[in-house]
Amino acid sequence: MTVVKNAVESAAEAETAALLIRRTGARATPARVRVLRLLRMVPAALTHHEIEQAIGDLPVDRVTLYRVLDWLVESGLAHRNADAQRVFRFSAAAIGEHSAHTHFRCENCGRVFCLDAAPPAPPSLPEGFSLSHLELDLRGRCAGCTGEHR
Amino acid sequence: MTVVKNAVESAAEAETAALLIRRTGARATPARVRVLRLLRMVPAALTHHEIEQAIGDLPVDRVTLYRVLDWLVESGLAHRNADAQRVFRFSAAAIGEHSAHTHFRCENCGRVFCLDAAPPAPPSLPEGFSLSHLELDLRGRCAGCTGEHR
DNA sequence: CCATCCGGCGCAACTCTGTTGCATCTGGCA
DNA sequence: TGCCAGATGCAACAGAGTTGCGCCGGATGG
Numbered sequence: 001m002t003v004v005k006n007a008v009e010s011a012a013e014a015e016t017a018a019l020l021i022r023r024t025g026a027r028a029t030p031a032r033v034r035v036l037r038l039l040r041m042v043p044a045a046l047t048h049h050e051i052e053q054a055i056g057d058l059p060v061d062r063v064t065l066y067r068v069l070d071w072l073v074e075s076g077l078a079h080r081n082a083d084a085q086r087v088f089r090f091s092a093a094a095i096g097e098h099s100a101h102t103h104f105r106c107e108n109c110g111r112v113f114c115l116d117a118a119p120p121a122p123p124s125l126p127e128g129f130s131l132s133h134l135e136l137d138l139r140g141r142c143a144g145c146t147g148e149h150r
Numbered sequence: 151m152t153v154v155k156n157a158v159e160s161a162a163e164a165e166t167a168a169l170l171i172r173r174t175g176a177r178a179t180p181a182r183v184r185v186l187r188l189l190r191m192v193p194a195a196l197t198h199h200e201i202e203q204a205i206g207d208l209p210v211d212r213v214t215l216y217r218v219l220d221w222l223v224e225s226g227l228a229h230r231n232a233d234a235q236r237v238f239r240f241s242a243a244a245i246g247e248h249s250a251h252t253h254f255r256c257e258n259c260g261r262v263f264c265l266d267a268a269p270p271a272p273p274s275l276p277e278g279f280s281l282s283h284l285e286l287d288l289r290g291r292c293a294g295c296t297g298e299h300r
Numbered sequence: 301c302c303a304t305c306c307g308g309c310g311c312a313a314c315t316c317t318g319t320t321g322c323a324t325c326t327g328g329c330a
Numbered sequence: 331t332g333c334c335a336g337a338t339g340c341a342a343c344a345g346a347g348t349t350g351c352g353c354c355g356g357a358t359g360g
Contacts, residue, residue, distance in 0.1 A: 143278025
C-alpha cells in the first residue's frame with residue numbers, strides 16, 4: 001500500500017514540480033521535473049552522484065544532470081553548496097525564499113540535512129563590510145549514526 | 151623603511167612558526183615554516199593556488215605544498231574549508247583553539263576572511279542529532295570592494 | 301500539414317583540484 | 331661526521347565539473 005500511496009504522492013509532486021518549472025517560463029522537461037521532484041521530496045542536500053543514483057531507472061546523462069542542476073540554481077528553485085569534501089550538494093529552495101540557510105553535516109555518514117532553524121543574529125562586521133547572505137553550518141552525528149561504531 | 155620593518159617582522163614570524171612546528175615534534179622544514187608564516191600573517195583563508203603565488207620565489211612543489219597543508223591541518227596548526235567554488239581554503243589556527251569559526255566571503259573578489267565573531271548559540275537539533283562543530287558563513291562585500299562596480 | 305527554429309539532450313574531450321607511488325634527498329640526532 | 335626516518339620532487343592518476351558540437355523533438359509560423 002505504501003507503494004500505491006507513494007505513487008500517488010509522486011504524481012502529485014511531479015505536477016507541482018512541473019508547475020514550478022513552467023512558472024519560470026522554461027520547458028518542463030522530464031529531466032527537470034524528475035530532479036526537482038526528487039529534491040523537493042528529500043529533506044537533505046544531495047550530490048550530483050546521489051541524485052544520479054536516486055533517479056535510477058531511465059538514467060539521465062551526466063552532463064544533462066549538471067545542466068539541469070545549474071538551471072535549477074539559476075532559476076532560484078534550488079540551492080548549491082560545496083560540502084566538506086568539496087563536492088557540490090543541491091537542495092530544493094523553499095518557496096518564499098530566504099537568504100539564510102542552516103545545514104547539518106553528519107561526520108559519520110557524510111549526509112547533509114537542511115534544517116529550518118531560525119538564522120542567528122548576524123555578528124558585527126569590520127568597517128566597510130556589508131552582508132547579503134548568511135549560512136550556518138553544523139557538524140556532528142545524525143540520528144541514524146548516533147550510537148553506531150566509530 | 152616598510153621593507154626593513156617587514157623583513158624584521160618576517161624573521162620574527164618565521165621564528166614563531168618554526169617554534170610552533172617543532173613543538174608538535176615534527177621537523178621544521180623550510181616549506182612548512184614558509185607556509186605557516188604566510189598563513190599566520192594573512193587574516194584570510196587562502197587557496198592552494200594563492201599560497202603558491204604568495205610564496206613566489208623559491209617555488210614549492212605542488213604536491214609538497216598539498217602535503218604541508220595536510221600536515222598543518224592534522225597538527226591543528228591550520229584549518230581547511232571548502233569554499234563556494236569547491237576549492238579548499240586554508241587559514242592559520244588560533245593558538246587556544248575553538249571548535250567554532252566564522253568566515254566572510256566577498257561575492258565580488260572571492261576573498262575569504264576569518265572573523266573573530268563570537269559563535270552564535272547553536273539552534274535546537276532534531277531528535278537524535280548531536281553537535282560537535284559549528285561554523286558561520288557570511289557572504290557579502292568586503293571593505294575593499296564596497297562602492298566598486300558590480 | 302509541412303518547414304523552420306530553438307531549447308534541451310547526449311557524447312566526447314577537456315580542465316582543474318587534489319592524491320598516490322616511488323625514488324631521492326636532508327634535518328637533526330647519536 | 332654518518333645515519334635514516336621523515337620530507338621532497340616528479341610523474342602518473344582520479345574525481346568533479348565544464349565546454350563544444352551535432353542531433354532531436356516540441357513549438358511556431360506560413
